[in-house]
Amino acid sequence: MTNPLRLESLEALDAIDRHGSFAAAAAALYRVPSAISYTISQLENDLGVAVFDRSGHRAVLTPAGRLLLDEGRRILTATRELGAAARRVADNWEPELRIAVDGLIPPTDLWPAIAAFGAEHPAINVRLTEEVLGGTWEALIDDRVDLAVGVADPPAGAGVRRTAYADVAFAFCCAPHHPLAERTHAVTEDELRSHRAVVVADSARRLSPRDAGLLDGQPRLTVASMASKVAALEHGLGVGHVPRAWVAEALAAGRLVELPLERPREAAQTWLLWRSGAPGRALEWFIRRLGGDRDQPMPRASQMRS
Amino acid sequence: MTNPLRLESLEALDAIDRHGSFAAAAAALYRVPSAISYTISQLENDLGVAVFDRSGHRAVLTPAGRLLLDEGRRILTATRELGAAARRVADNWEPELRIAVDGLIPPTDLWPAIAAFGAEHPAINVRLTEEVLGGTWEALIDDRVDLAVGVADPPAGAGVRRTAYADVAFAFCCAPHHPLAERTHAVTEDELRSHRAVVVADSARRLSPRDAGLLDGQPRLTVASMASKVAALEHGLGVGHVPRAWVAEALAAGRLVELPLERPREAAQTWLLWRSGAPGRALEWFIRRLGGDRDQPMPRASQMRS
DNA sequence: CCAGGCGTTCGAAAAGTTTGAACGAGTATG
DNA sequence: CATACTCGTTCAAACTTTTCGAACGCCTGG
Known part of the structure; x- marks a missing residue:
């Protein structure tokens, strides 16, 4: 059973519905009414299904015709879009x-x-x-x-x-209620080591993961994203370096404080x-x-x- | 701009990919190779896009051709299914x-x-x-x-x-730890009135809602579905009638107990x-x-x- | 009742598709 | 390095499908 549906039939069906009559559809498609008649009866033959009920004066859609119209329009749209997409791809635009x-x-x-x-x-x-x-x-x-x-x-x-x-410049941050926030002078590496660091997990699936900017022996909380890290810092779960752009607002609002470091991390x-x-x-x-x-x-x- | 894409072209494209060459596709479509050539070059003209790269010996799909093939197959499927659906509708099967x-x-x-x-x-x-x-x-x-x-x-x-x-037969139930569960004899309407009833809200949007089987003055907990009602009963939030089929398992497992009523609700x-x-x-x-x-x-x- | 629109039918004309033969190009096979 | 084979294209001719225009019957509204 091969494909028994022609796009032209759907196009004609659409035009008939859009313009209200076979004659008007014919005009819209720059064709003669008999051509539309022909196209539709061809559709009905191919399908073995009545698309229009001609018992009254004007042809009116059967339920099957309604379905063909509604779904057919989706197919017509998809087809037109496919043509356009192919042109774009040929023109080296990625889909x-x-x-x-x-x-x-x-x-x-x-x-x-x-x-x-x-x-x-x-x-x-x-x-x-x-x-x-x-x-x-x-x-x-x-x-x-x-x-x-x-x-x-x-x-x-x-x-x-x-x-x-x-x-990217970094700010070394913690929550205002974190113990380190009391400090007024630059924090040394030794001091750091006793406070939990919040770190973001490498999202590599295959390559060996690496961690950035960590002192050995420092306890860690590992989170999945920078957003989680900021949230964790705000809740006082630890300390860590964060790109300034991520925390500018939190620092301004006082939800986080920046700590001076003895050896600041360079941009x-x-x-x-x-x-x-x-x-x-x-x-x-x-x-x-x-x-x-x-x-x-x-x-x-x-x-x-x- | 009218629709410049023919289903037959997509069909040919599909056959070429499926069978590996223009010649094989022609055979599969019971056509001669030059007809396939014609169809494809027509597609390329309509679209203004190269579908096959013919620089080598065998024609090979361009990226645009690949897109047409992949998306075209979806369109072909949709079209075939639309035909079948129309036949079903005409045969009085609802979609x-x-x-x-x-x-x-x-x-x-x-x-x-x-x-x-x-x-x-x-x-x-x-x-x-x-x-x-x-x-x-x-x-x-x-x-x-x-x-x-x-x-x-x-x-x-x-x-x-x-x-x-x-x-539908009803069981009047409550949780085993509910005060009424202590009762050994049939519960009277007066006794009932002092215990919260769990009722299911009528889901009518338009018509006046009605409630079923409720004694006036009894405090209520209204829930949205019978499943919620059963859950509410199991948590001891109240008492109520439930269709037996909904609580057979809970009764057998002892998560609910059935209470004898002075005036049982009839099926x-x-x-x-x-x-x-x-x-x-x-x-x-x-x-x-x-x-x-x-x-x-x-x-x-x-x-x-x- | 008449004018006008609707949709169908039909033969003829136009348009489009398929065919088969010929061709050049590439690839295996010995 | 021939030879035989397959591939995809081109072209004119045969064929099929679609469109056209005219005629017709039907219904509606004035």
């Missing part, structure tokens, strides 16, 4: 762009770019995932994302290109990474927007962009 | 049958019938909702469902037909209801299966069917 943002960068950082992209290219989907440390790199290498944003120390790796993204240079090879145009759009001119990959002086 | 089951009946009661129906008619969807008292009737009248199962006192109403369903006759008019065949199937021979609507002697 979907997948972006991983590293825990160092608040995802809100990307919203303006994503909103602007969505306004320009409403038909292209953007999928944003959040990863931590090696997980961001791994998502790119494993082809789970097309663009990695805010990776701090990308391993040397063939097949990956990069351009500078933001410098981290972060990168925009993508696989080399022919990038799609959506990827190029984001590289240009987020990374600026990628032919001059130099570290940016700014901290986080808002 | 979806909506059933409301009254709170008196455990929904599990219907599972065997629904499973059997699904096995016979896998393409017809069944939507099961749960309603209480007037809500069941109202869902039917408002055309939110096609069949109402287990309605106890259907109001006289034109345009509705019915046949007997199960007789309720329940009905299967549907709107009169030409019933679809799925509806007929369920009426026949659940209600037996509907030309002899007589109360059934059994209690609940399992």
Whole structure:
């Protein structure tokens, strides 16, 4: 049993319903009424089903006709969209762009770019995932994302290109009611060691996980994301370094306090990474927007962009 | 811009991918290779997009071709299914049958019938909702469902037909640690009045709600469903009548105890209801299966069917 | 009752598809 | 390195399908 349904029949059905009569539909399709009659009776023959009830003066849809009309419209739409999507792909626009943002960068950082992209290219989907440390790199290498944003120390790796993204400065924080908050002078490493550190777990599935900026012997609370880490710090569960952009508001509101450190952690240079090879145009759009001119990959002086 | 995509092109594309070459696809479609060439180049012209890369010996899909193939298959499937669905509708099978089951009946009661129906008619969807008292009737009248199962006192109403369903017997229950559980002799109405009754709220949205089997002046806890009522009783929040089928297991396990009543509530006759008019065949199937021979609507002697 | 719109039917004309043969190009096989 | 085979394309001719235009019968509204 081969496919017994023609798109032209559905198109005709749609036009008839839209314009109210065979004659009007014919006019709308720049055809003669008999052609519409022919198309519909062909549909009815193919299907072995009455689509219109002609017992009255004007033809009226049967229940089966109603179903064909309603569902047929979905098929027509899908078909038209498929045509458009194919054209876009041929023009090197990806149907979907997948972006991983590293825990160092608040995802809100990307919203303006994503909103602007969505306004320009409403038909292209953007999928944003959040990863931590090696997980961001791994998502790119494993082809789970097309663009990695805010990776701090990308391993040397063939097949990956990069351009500078933001410098991320850290604040060493704890809750106001945390014992360390009493301190007025810079905290030494020895003092630190007796307080629990909140750390974010590397989200790598495959590569060996690494932890960042930790003193040996310090007790830990490991959480899954930077957002959880901030929440944990606010609840006084420990201390830790957090990118300033993540805690600016909490510091201003007094939910967290910043502690001076004897050896403060220096700002981290972060990168925009993508696989080399022919990038799609959506990827190029984001590289240009987020990374600026990628032919001059130099570290940016700014901290986080808002 | 009219629709520039033909189903035959997608069909050809599918056949080429499935059989590995233009020639094999042609054979599978009982056509000559040049016809396939023609169809594909027509697709490429319509779309203005290369679907195959012919630079090598064998034609190989471009990314756009890949998209057309993958998405095109979905469209082909949808189209075929639409044809089949239209035939079913013309044959008086509903695309979806909506059933409301009254709170008196455990929904599990219907599972065997629904499973059997699904096995016979896998393409017809069944939507099961749960309603209480007037809500069941109202869902039917408002055309939110096609069949109402287990309605106890259907109001006289034109345009509705019915046949007997199960007789529902009630058990008056409370938790074993409830004060009334101490009683060894039949409970009088006066005694009852001082204990909270758990009642199920009528789910009617429009019609005036009614409450069943309540003594005036008795404090109440109103819950949304029979399942909640059973749970409330088990937690000792009150007392109340429950259809035996809902609590057989809880009584056997000792999570509830049955109390003898001075004036026990008599079993309720329940009905299967549907709107009169030409019933679809799925509806007929369920009426026949659940209600037996509907030309002899007589109360059934059994209690609940399992 | 008449004018006008509706949808169908039919033969003829137009448009579109399929065919088969010929061709060039690539790939296995000996 | 021939040879035989398969692949996909092109082209004119045969064929099929769709569209057209005119004629017709039906119903509705004035």
